[in-house]
Amino acid sequence: MTDDELNQKLKAARTPKLAPDYVxxxxxxxxxxxxxxxxxxxxxxxxxxxLMWGATIALTCLMLGFTIGYLRLIPGGKNGERTSDVLxxxxxxxxxxxxxxxxxxxxxxxxxxxKLVLADQPDVPSSPPLYIQICDGRECSSLxxxxxxxxxxxxxxxxxxxxxxxxxxxxxxxxxxxxxxxPRGDHLKxxxxxxxxxxx
Numbered sequence: 556m557t558d559d560e561l562n563q564k565l566k567a568a569r570t571p572k573l574a575p576d577y578v579x580x581x582x583x584x585x586x587x588x589x590x591x592x593x594x595x596x597x598x599x600x601x602x603x604x605x606l607m608w609g610a611t612i613a614l615t616c617l618m619l620g621f622t623i624g625y626l627r628l629i630p631g632g633k634n635g636e637r638t639s640d641v642l643x644x645x646x647x648x649x650x651x652x653x654x655x656x657x658x659x660x661x662x663x664x665x666x667x668x669x670k671l672v673l674a675d676q677p678d679v680p681s682s683p684p685l686y687i688q689i690c691d692g693r694e695c696s697s698l699x700x701x702x703x704x705x706x707x708x709x710x711x712x713x714x715x716x717x718x719x720x721x722x723x724x725x726x727x728x729x730x731x732x733x734x735x736x737x738p739r740g741d742h743l744k745x746x747x748x749x750x751x752x753x754x755x
């Protein structure tokens with residue numbers, strides 16, 4: 556069909572007769588039908604960084620809690636004692652570091668349980684992890700941290716430094732300790748060693 560033939564057919568066609576009510580109601584009917592079929596706006600979902608951090612920390616605490624419970628059931632140490640030093644398990648350290656890359660300042664275990672110390676930003680320098688155990692009388696705290704970190708252990712704030720030759724230095728209020736010194740003469744008993752990266 557050519558354009559001329561189509562034009563002739565359209566001119567020959569009669570305009571349909573519509574009821575006057577239909578012509579008057581037509582705009583309202585179109586509006587109602589469009590409104591009924593239009594998709595309803597959905598409430599925008601908001602992302603809450605605080606909620607995400609809270610969930611992540613809760614999940615980490617739960618994971619570490621299960622690990623503590625599990626490790627207490629594993630025989631170890633002398634005379635069949637049960638081990639309670641979670642930080643002796645490289646898997647716990649590796650998983651914590653994987654969940655918060657370059658953000659873990661320390662993992663501290665004391666009489667109150669396990670605590671994960673995180674930096675605000677992922678700016679903790681990459682260095683070999685250091686294992687430290689400090690006993691003050693019968694109270695012992697152990698931690699895994701990195702050189703250059705200042706960590707609160709019990710009532711003490713301690714700066715941890717690794718020497719180039721593999722030694723470890725702890726500096727706190729009114730004391731300095733070096734792994735090259737050997738045992739201390741006072742009531743503090745300190746053990747420190749560098750953890751092998753391959754184990755993690």
